[in-house]
Amino acid sequence: MLKPVRPELSNKVLDKSEDDEPSFFHCVSCKKQVDADNEEDIYNLYSCNHTICNDCFIDLIKVEYSVKKIVDCPSCGKIVHEDEIIDQLGEEEWAELKEEILEDDEEVKEGAVRCRCGEEVKVVKHKVKNVDEEGNQISAKSAENMAKFKVKCHNCRDVFCAYCKIKPYHIGYTCSEYREFVESDRCRYCSEPIKARRKGGAFRFVCKSKECKSLKKEGCSKKLPCGHYCNGISREKHCLPCLHPDCVNKDQSKTLGENDNSNCVICFDKSLGKEPCIQLPCKHIFHVLCLVQKVEAKWPGPRVTFIYKTCPSCKAEIGEVYHIKLKRLIDEAIDLESKVRAKAVERGTAEGLDKDERLQDENDEYFEKFEDYCMDRLAFYQCYKCKKPYFGGLRECGAALDAGDGFDEKELICGACSGEDFKGKVHCDTHGDEFIEFKCRYCCNYSQWFCFGNTHFCNRCHSNLTRNIIKCPGPPECVLEMEHPDDGSEFAMGCGMCRNNLASNRV
Numbered sequence: 383m384l385k386p387v388r389p390e391l392s393n394k395v396l397d398k399s400e401d402d403e404p405s406f407f408h409c410v411s412c413k414k415q416v417d418a419d420n421e422e423d424i425y426n427l428y429s430c431n432h433t434i435c436n437d438c439f440i441d442l443i444k445v446e447y448s449v450k451k452i453v454d455c456p457s458c459g460k461i462v463h464e465d466e467i468i469d470q471l472g473e474e475e476w477a478e479l480k481e482e483i484l485e486d487d488e489e490v491k492e493g494a495v496r497c498r499c500g501e502e503v504k505v506v507k508h509k510v511k512n513v514d515e516e517g518n519q520i521s522a523k524s525a526e527n528m529a530k531f532k533v534k535c536h537n538c539r540d541v542f543c544a545y546c547k548i549k550p551y552h553i554g555y556t557c558s559e560y561r562e563f564v565e566s567d568r569c570r571y572c573s574e575p576i577k578a579r580r581k582g583g584a585f586r587f588v589c590k591s592k593e594c595k596s597l598k599k600e601g602c603s604k605k606l607p608c609g610h611y612c613n614g615i616s617r618e619k620h621c622l623p624c625l626h627p628d629c630v631n632k633d634q635s636k637t638l639g640e641n642d643n644s645n646c647v648i649c650f651d652k653s654l655g656k657e658p659c660i661q662l663p664c665k666h667i668f669h670v671l672c673l674v675q676k677v678e679a680k681w682p683g684p685r686v687t688f689i690y691k692t693c694p695s696c697k698a699e700i701g702e703v704y705h706i707k708l709k710r711l712i713d714e715a716i717d718l719e720s721k722v723r724a725k726a727v728e729r730g731t732a733e734g735l736d737k738d739e740r741l742q743d744e745n746d747e748y749f750e751k752f753e754d755y756c757m758d759r760l761a762f763y764q765c766y767k768c769k770k771p772y773f774g775g776l777r778e779c780g781a782a783l784d785a786g787d788g789f790d791e792k793e794l795i796c797g798a799c800s801g802e803d804f805k806g807k808v809h810c811d812t813h814g815d816e817f818i819e820f821k822c823r824y825c826c827n828y829s830q831w832f833c834f835g836n837t838h839f840c841n842r843c844h845s846n847l848t849r850n851i852i853k854c855p856g857p858p859e860c861v862l863e864m865e866h867p868d869d870g871s872e873f874a875m876g877c878g879m880c881r882n883n884l885a886s887n888r889v
Contacts, residue, residue: 508532510525563575570587571589658671663702686762735755766794812877824852
């Protein structure tokens, strides 16, 4: 075996001027801070470049090698080669340690194995199922290996392999397969082994699967000043702060303490390091594709709301972003919100909400905030046909549907698109369809409520849960004083704004 070249410590440490504060690393074993300027106290493992203090490295060798004849990184599990151990301990000390290990092995009885805790554990072949812990099928060879060598210590309760001493037992692999797995390079996104060598650069460790290749297209290829590759997105104006734990620990304010091992709070399925990420102006970080899916899904129920265009963690506006699709979705959301707010103010004025006492109360949350009050009190829906927002009644009426249960988006049709369904005059040449008035579906009264985006009610029928159809008495008893279809159907009675203006002129 060729001896691997030890990486230079300078590759791991940020360039510093004399005025810079000292840099520190955290040992992957004891987690203590180690001064990066003191090379005698730290060691970089060949295989993975993780940092470990010298004392922990020596203790790791003595414990791990004496148990399983190999040593692996406490952080990622990659094998530490014997050449590296010799480089650290020296050939003489290493020879003495191996002699002690052989003497300890001779004390173990035949058909038994020594656990890390020192206890002797019997090795007995037993029956196993050909599935892993998640119920997935495993190969016959790995199942046979598990039947022979999977043991449990009755003293410390550890479950390990009696042959290669790996803890916990490597279910789904034979001993040789598992060693090949931990020694091989792995895809930065899915962690699967990469057998073929890749070219250098940020995407050297990306496998050829369709999903990982698509993530590669989203990712940034730049190298940061610290020596680590950026985990951000392509075409971003400024690179994402480094998510490596060592760099995050130097200044947690840059990422609010999140590193590449932190879970994305949108999917909660993968760590941030497993997909290209984006940082919002509020400094919260998410998988960019998770954020795109969240914004693309828009509001959860039938009523149009705009919480989807805010940060999932702190609800601050997402603001300017450099991801093409996400930017388009945010721009569309901003345009839609401006249209809804304009309609809300116009409708709120017509409904008399501008005279509400809450707007004049200095202790009220809506003091002198008429637009926000209208957005809160009035419900707007998006038409299934034309995709434009339209007024759908007071919010209290639609509160039961706000959560998104029990509604069919195909029933959400605006007045302009429902001419075939709503009889009568559904359009005004002067005011469009914004102020078209409807009769109650169940009786001969003007409607004050438009609920669920498809049904008009008067106050009485809205309060009456049974909502029995009341037959029209006909003229002259009918209060509507106009011809209309039988009750039980929707009927537009023309523009209420024009009617109000006509009545005012008569007075």
